[in-house]
Each structure stands twice: as C-alpha cells, then as structure tokens.
Amino acid sequence: MSDRLTQRDIARLARVSQTTVSLVLNNRTAASARIPAETRDRVLKVIRETGYVADPLARRLLQQRNQILGVFTYESVFPSASADFYHPFLSGIEESAEELGCDLLLFTSAPVTDGRRLVFHDNNRLRIADGSLLLGRRIPAEELSRLVTEKYPFVSVGRRDDPDGAVVPYVGADYTTATATVTARALQLGHTAVAFVGPGQGAESSADRLRGFHQVAPRGLHLSPVETGGSSDSTPSGTADGVRPINAERAVEELLDELLERKITAVFVEDLADAAALAAATRRRGLAVPGDLSVVALGDASRPVDGDDEYSGFHIPRKEMGRRAVGLLEAVLSGDETDLQQLLACELVDGSTLSKPKGL
Template sequence: MSRAPRRLTQRDIARRAGVSQTTVSLVLNNRGDAAARIAPATRDRVLRVIRETGYAADPLARRMLMQLNQILGVFTYEPVFPSTSADFYFPFLRGIEESAENYGWDLLMFTSAPVTGGRRRIFHENNRLRVADGCVLLGREIPSGELSRLVAEDYPFVCVGRRDDADGRPVPYVGADYVEATARLVERARGLGHRRFAFVGLGTGAESSADRLSGFRRAAGAEAPSFMAETPDPDERVARLVEARVTAVFVEVEAEAVALAAAAVARGLSVPRDLSVMTLGDATTPVDSPLDFTGFHIPRSRIGRQAVELLVDVLHGRTATTQRLLGCEQRQGQTLVAPVN
C-alpha cells in the first residue's frame, strides 16, 4: 500500500519561499504591527508558494486566502441524531441547521468515526475533518486529548457546551450557564423559606455536571450534602435526605428525580409539601412522570445557532471572544413550595 503524502507545514512553506517560519506565520495570521512591516513582495511570495503547493488545504491558510469550501462539519461523540423531535439533542441540531442555512453553508455529518473503548474518536486513520472548513462538536464528554490536538493543529471548531482549556489554551464553545441557573434555583427555594438543601447527581466528569454542582455549592453552601454515584439507590437517598432533614433537593438527571420522588411518596412523604424536588435542566431521555418538575430550560436551539455563528466568525477572523455562556430560562413547575416547618 502506498502511504499518504505528508501534509505540508509552515516550515516547508518558509523553505520554498526563502523566508523564516515566523514570517510565514505572520503572513497567515495577518495580525499585529510585525505583520504590517512585512514587505509586500515578501508577502506575495509566501502567498504564491501557498497557492502553488496546495497548502491552502490547511484551514488556517484557507481562512487567510478566503478559499473556504462553505462546508461545516458536525461530529458527535455519542449517538445523538434523533429519531423524534422529543430527543434531547434535536433542538441543538435544529439550531445548527437553521444557522447554517441562514449563512448559506452546507453541513457535513461525520459518521465514519470508529468506536474505541466504548466511545467515538474524531481522530482515526480515515478521518476526513479537513473536507470541512470547520466543525461543531457535540457530546456530553469530549476527550481532552482530542481537544488538545484540535487546538494544537489550529483546526477551526466550536464545542456545544462549556469545555475546560486544552493545555492552557482556551477551547472555543457555546454553552449553557449551569452555574448561574442552578444558583438561581437554590435562591428561589431559599426565598420560599427552605434552609436545608441537597444535591443529587454526578457532580464530576463532564463540565456540565461540575458546573451544576458548583452553582449548588455557591448558593447552598459548602456543607450542604450531595448524593452522587456512591448512593444510587432512590430509597437509600430518601432515607439520607430525611435523616439530614432536607426539604429541597436538586437533581441533575430528570429520570433520577422521578425515581427519587416515587421513593419519597412510597415512604409516606408528600412531594412537594414535605420534599421539594427540582431538576437541573431538560430530560436527556424521554421520561414518563405525573410531576411537572420545577427547574430550568437549556436554550438548546439558541446554543446550536450561536455555535455556527461563532464558527463562521472564527473562520473569517471576525471575533476575539471564542467562549460564550447563555442564560437558562427558569421553569415554574409544580414541585417547589414553601416547606411545612
């Protein structure tokens, strides 16, 4: 089998143009006083080599030369393509599609990624990321190693959901402000007279889980109990809530809120009179429940639209801010009332 040709680097371009690699980088980025001092003839020579060698296939060079394919990729780290409009990810995808259509760009769904260790991987021997000008990434958890590689290779991308920095460099994203939304929900409960709070959820792993716990801690205090993976049984959770005299519990996953409420009722408690139960976002999977939970809505369609808007701005060099958090809409529901005592 013949091996794929090695991708050209800035060093290759510099050698062919007879300039330093720093000069090539300044020409490509086209920013700052140093770039302005490059002689027009030198700039033209570098750009001519870029065109002749096909280095414009690199997204950074294409962005400089405005030779964009008008194609945006969408990659998901888990099966998120919906079969019904009730799917959690449907609003995200709808927002992405609406925004791409508004800009006149095509969407390319990357579906050939293999599953390794139970998870999809964007980087594999047949990956075709560079067919697209940039990519929107979806998934609850995105491997930090892949984010680091995307950042290091200057591949234009935007994550749906807040992501931690990669090797000290900011990761572009549009996400929901779970910290503020959760803190506001706790304050709503406090305003009704609740003083004993508890958190039920992962609280670690994905940034969205960590942010919810952070918002809870900010408003409820560091001493408020949390029941995470070590206490999965709903009956045991209710017993511990009763023991701690908790009157308001904040649950990360709606399915767990349903199970917790059912266990509370089975124990003889009234929801919400004895125990107010709130959910921290929209259900990730459809859940049948007689309760209309108090909580907040994630602006999913708006996040999808703005992810595309941000990616297009990045591709055209029109933005200096690549991280956005959008506010969540508080949901009234019926499961938060003033405590009995």
C-alpha cells in the first residue's frame, strides 16, 4: 500500500468529513459556500502542514464531470414492505450528495426479472453518471467483476466479496463483530444452549453474522429461516420453483417447536421482523420473552413489524453507510483510492428481550 496521503488522512487530521475535504480541495462554489470559514481554514492548514498534493490526472478528470452520481438498486426500494429499511440508506446518500453539490440519478430502466434487476442490460445508461452507488442484498459476482474490469467508478453500500480477486469498493456494516458481541453477552448471562436463525450464506451480510455467532459459540445450533411475512394464508414471494411454501405462521410454530425441543434458551435472528414473529409465537404458547426464550435481533427489520418491543441486539448504521459511500465514491472519482473497503461499527442495543435464562 502506498504511503501517499489521502483525503481520508486529511479529514482525520482536520477532524472533518472526507466530503468536506473534497469540497475545500475542489472549491465547488455552490456547495462549499456552506462550509464555515473556520472549518475551511483548519482543512487548508492541515493540507499545508502535511504537504498533501491531489493527483493531477484526477484533478483534470474532475473538471470533466457532470456532477451526477448514479444510484442502482438490485431490488425495488419503494414497496411499503421495504421502504422503511432502505430509507436511511437513501437519506444518507441524498444528504451527502447535497453537500457535494451533486445530483442523484436513480437508474430505473433496467428490466425486473424474478424480482431483481441487473446493471448491465441492453439499454443501460451508466455513463450518464460520473459513478454509481449500488444497493441490494445480493449483487451478482459477474456484475461486480465487469464493473471492476471496465473500470467504472462505483461503490457498493454493503460489504462484497471480491470476485476473481478484484478489489470491490464498499462501505459496509461490521456484522461479524456486532454478532459476536451480543452472542458473548448472552453466554455471560448464563445461556449455554443457543441458536442462530438465518441463511448464514449467500449474501455477505448473512455469512458475516453466522461467522460472528460461531466465533463465540462454535457449537451453537444453526437453523434455516422461515418466511414470516404476510398473513397466515399468503404466499411469500421469491420462490424460484413456483412451489407454494408452507403456511408462514405454521412455519414459525414449527421453528419454535424445534427450539423448545432442543432446550434452546437464547435465539439470534438475522431479521428483526423474523425475531418479532418468533417472539409472538412464543407468547401465544404462554411462554415469556425473555424469561423462557431470549430473542436477539441481528439488525433492523426489512419489512414492517408490529408491537413496541425494543429488541436486544444491534442496529445497522444505515444512514451513515449511505453518507460514507458517497464520500468514498467521491474519493474514487478524485483518484484518492486508499481504503476502498470500509466497515462501520453497528449500534448495540440492550433492549428488553435478552436476560438470564430462567432458573439462574
């Protein structure tokens, strides 16, 4: 890795955001006018003292930019079932883009197939934007590889594995550490029979959570998730073979049966909505949460959740991920490409659904 100073180094030394450093360096009148004089002077002082010099080629390319950042979502972000989950990401992206004086372009022309869309289709308009932000639970490896190969400037909101050894720029959440921390908390409280409910594979976020769980509880039980959305007679979407899955409420009841049969006292659930469904099923049996079964949510809900419980676990720093992703994309466009992969700490939540197991 090069020892060349980066905008991120300047931001750290000046105690400002990387976006602020970029605005000061590039002197964008409309956006930078909002930066207080004291802040601007502090950034310039650090630049003078460190001898920072921006890449000259990047500066020339900067003059040719449209000041448009693309946003591509692999799943729709507007249906009510997902709106609450994606809103903080988009809010952070919008806020940071405004600070930079950039417009956002939401790519919507890509055809949706099986509930998903792909960047590369016959009429893709990626080049309208200077670079793009990618949002989605799973991003096909072949798309990431092509973006890297074609040297298209992009940043993924969420950690992505490197296809073919390529470096994928991303700003993600440190699910591994957060999950390990809350699992350790449960063991400290006296839980010895614990279980993880979630895919644990496929999306990097799922694999990271399971990794964190097994770091602390290597013999912990791993159970596949169940569809818990919709009414009891609804058909959950996303079944590739068209086979109607079992009744969602019955699936949760069967999951609960297995947990109780195995004498599990604390369960760690990837999606808060699934955690809420499991807690509701537990209470319908006349059992207490957390007394009889502690339920820990490893993140936020991807669909609406009923009830006022504050679930123990952690929150995903979604808004800050959106903000930082724009800052990283700006760094990529400016030729300041150190620290292309960033993980942000999750916000731990004590909550009311984790306690000592009954009898301790």
